[in-house]
Amino acid sequence: MTQVTYELRNNIAVLQLSSPPVNSLGLSMRQAIMSNFQKALADENVDAIVLASSGSIFCGGADISEFDGDLAFASPNLSELCDFVEGTNKLVIAAINGMALGGGCELTLACDYRIADKKAKIGLPEVQLGILPGAGGTQRMPRLAGAPLALEMISSGKPVAAQKLLEAKAIDRLALEDEALLEAAVNYAEELVADDAPLRNCADMAVDISDLPEDYFFEFRRKTSARTQGFYAPEQCIQAVEAACALPLAEGIAFEANLFRDCMETPQARAQQHLFFSERAATKIPGIQSKTLIRPINRVAVIGSGTMGGGIAMNFINAGIETVVLDLNAEALERGIATIRRNYEISAKKGRFTQAQVDSCLSLLKSTTEYSDISDVDLVIEAVFERMDIKQQVFKTLDEVCKPGAILATNTSTLDVNEIAAVTSRPEAVVGTHFFSPANVMRLLEIVRAEKTADDVLMTTIKLAQKIKKVPVVSGVCWGFIGNRMIEPYGRETARLILEGASPAQIDQALTDFGLAMGFPSMADLAGIDVSYLIRQENAEACYPRDPHYAAILDKLYELGRYGQKSGRGFYIYEGRDKREDPEVMTLAADLANELGIKQRAITDQEIVERTMYVLINEGAQILDEGIAYRSGDIDIVYCNGYGFPIFKGGPMQFADEIGLDKILAALNGYRQSLGDYGEEWFKPAPLLERLVEQNKSFKDYQ
Known part of the structure; x- marks a missing residue:
């Protein structure tokens, strides 16, 4: 396939990038x-030469899949290409449509002149991959936009509108x-030639300042500094x-190249690029063709008008559904609808919506107390109490009311989707959609594939998640799925x-x-200690052993009515x-430790991190081995987008790969020995972890 087309329009050569999608x-x-x-x-x-695109965007940037080898630096590398374009002896005009990102933006900066569509956005997002423009x-x-705007664009990675760069x-x-942009670009080029416009080189x-x-x-x-803490780039x-403010262009570019190489060799860059690829891989489901036809979703229903139900509804409304x-x-419904309206107001x-956008969104919001009013919806999401x-x-x-072909989704965060599907006559239409609170803000959507979920139902749900701007990850059925199943040993170890x-x-x-965005004690207080207690009681037989040590401090706080922020007291006041x-919490802990025969001692921060993070990783290994997650990157996407795991570490499984699985295994075995019966029970390494260490492999190798 021709990647660049060439056309001569009078005295203007038109070069169009033609390699979809980006x-x-x-x-x-x-080349x-x-x-x-x-x-x-x-x-x-x-x-003169016009450089344009035949597609919906100008250019999405470098092919970062080349970063793993030598292709990214093979001649002409991107820096050489930009230098070549800038050094030509004929006028070069960039015609920017859609997006010009990263290397695509850099290519336009090397041109003499730039014309853009009014809706175009231009950005240098490399910092989000742990690197900088290279x-x-x-x-x-x-040199072109001034230091303040350039610095903000480059350090944040956020694209800006063409109008702002025009100003x-x-x-x-x-x-x-x-x-039409291309016609406008050709006309502009002819105008520049007629006016004998000068060549422009950033070196001049x-x-x-x-x-x-x-x-x-x-x-x-x-x-x-606060938002970039932990990041290198x-x-x-x-x-x-x-350096741009102090050095000639050639010296500045050499300085930039050295910084780029430094960034490329950091764990942060590897972590952020791992997440980039993992997010894209998460939508590819083994055994399902990418061309599987998806079901049309034009009307959606949400069962439940509480905080979660209202947040879920807003996602679809925002997407124009x-x-x-x-x-x-009826009273709860009225309160729920009022909350949605208030959120939009x-x-x-805050300037996030215009009043016209608010009015448009609210026109898509309907409410009812009758199941008969949702008989024609294409998708219904249940968001009722977790029982x-x-x-x-x-x-x-829903099975009785909803039309044939409707997708029936449950927002359960822990329960067996197979059991829910079994009460219907169409289990193939049932899927789990675990939104994270607040549902209209959090990016993650854990999609639970039940035993009989149809392929087209699963792929429709994935595509819909992307439409409502969520990051979808597919999980198999088990208690808590990927995220909450892994948070359980992490919380247990914190309590211990x-x-x-x-x-x-x-x-x-x-x-x-x-x-982490916050530690477990603060997270428990925020979520509600009563909530975790009720989940433990509801799932005691299946998931929680009757070990008296298990979550003893959490149970005690519940008994005392210390539910966290909502009651004014939890782990904190x-x-x-x-x-x-x-101080009362530590007194309670000391009394419980005495009752349970647990010796108290000074504990280092290193032990805290190792014990909480390594049991989290160990559970992730078990989830992988059971096939609950398709790949380690899926787990990392869940934890970075739903549980506040640091992006610059790439998720728990990438973090484990980075420091070495042999070290994780050795530490687990060390605590297994040093913590006596408790260690023997709770620090037994997952078989997959042991196998990978024996084979000198990483979690990333296990796909």
């Missing part, structure tokens, strides 16, 4: 661009509303832009550490220093959301 700049594309440029340069009849982007963007003079013109430009405060970069670092991005919220309790006040008997009754009713003498504050600090330590 025109990624792999070696063959770079094709270079070859066609050389053809245009050799033609005496060509006065083809001159950190040097050319500050910054990094884009020279926007196509008119009724004007300096970054204007005359209006920057003396401490500008220091203050920028200070303001961004953002600081290198700042250093690169500082008419959504009916059903609740048999708050978003409008099997209640959910089964709902599904019996408190009995052994670690304070909630020490545990929280050790885990946040590790990189709360005044609003402000918390402080409560």
Whole structure:
């Protein structure tokens, strides 16, 4: 397939990138661009060159799959290509449509002039992959757009609208509303030729820092340090832009190249790139063809108008899908609908929605107390109380009411989807859709594939998840699926550490220093200690052994009515959301430890992290071995998007691969011996972990 097409329009050579879906700049594309440029340069009849795209976007950037080998650096590499384009002796005009990201953006910066569609967005998102732009982007963007905008774009990775770059003079013109971009670009090129417009080279430009405060970069670092804590690349991005302000272009590009190589060799880059590929792999289901026809979803119903039901409904409304919220309790329904309306009003006040968008969304919201009103929906999601008997009754009713072909989904977070499906006459239509709270904010959607879930039902749910801007991960059926099953040993170990003498504050600090969004004690207080207690009681026979040590401190807090933030006391004392330590918790822990024969001692932060994280990883290995998760990257996506695991570590399984499975195994066996009967019971390594260590393999190798 031709990756770049060549066309001559009068005296203008038009080169169109034609490698869908995103025109990624792999070696063959770079060679094709270079070859066609050389053809245009050799033609005496060509006065200018327009570089455009035949697809819906200009270019999504480099082909990062080449980063694993030498192809990314094979000649012409992206930096060489940009230098070549910038050094041509004919005018080059970039015509930017859709998105120009990463290397695609850098390629446009090397052109003499830029024209863009009004809806186009331009960005340098490399920092989100643990690296920085490596083809001159950190040097050319500050020269064209100014240091402040360039620094914000490069260090955050967020794309900006073409209009903003027009105002910054990094884009020279926007196509008119009724004007085709390519036609506008050719006309612009002819105009530039007629006006004898000069060639423009960033080597001839300096970054204007005359209006920057003396401490500008220091203050920028200070303001961004909180959100970049644990990440390596953002600081290198700042250093690169500082270099652009001080060095000639060639020296700045050499400096950038050194920083790029440094970033590429870091665990953070490997982690972030692992997540990038894992998110895309998660939608590929073994044994199911990618071309499987999906079912049309035009109308959705949500059963339950509580916090979860309302949040779920908002996802579909935001995607332009008419959504009916059903609740048999009319008063509860009225409150739920009012909450949804209030959420949209708050978003409008914060500038996230215009009033017109709010009105449009609310026009798609319907409510009812009658099941007969949802007989024609294409998908129904049950979001009622987490009890099997209640959910089964709902599904019996849905089976009677819903039309043939409708997908019946349950938002259960722990229960057996097979048992729910079994009460219907169409188990093939039943699937689990585990949203995370708040459902209209959290990106993760755990999709549970039951034994009889039809292939098209599963693929439709995956595609729909992407439409509502969720990150879908498919799980098999077991208690808690991927996420909550793994959180259980993590919570158990935290509770045990408190009995052994670690304070909630020490545990929280050790885990946040590790990189988690919050430690387990704070998470338990936020979610509600009563919630976890009721789940333990509901699932006692199947999931929770009757070990008296098990969650003893959590059970005691429940008995005392200390439910966390909602009651003002849990592991901590709360005044609003402000918390402080409560010495009474350690007294309770000491009394329980004495009753259970547990010796208290000083515990290091290293032991806290190892014991909580390694049992989490060990459970993940068991989940992989059982086939509950298809691949280790699926587990990492779940934990980074649903449980606050640090992105710069790439998820628990990538973290384990990075430090070495042999070290994880040795530590588990060490605690198994040192913790006596408790260690023997709870630190037994998963067979898969032992096999992989024996074979000198990683979790990533197990697919």
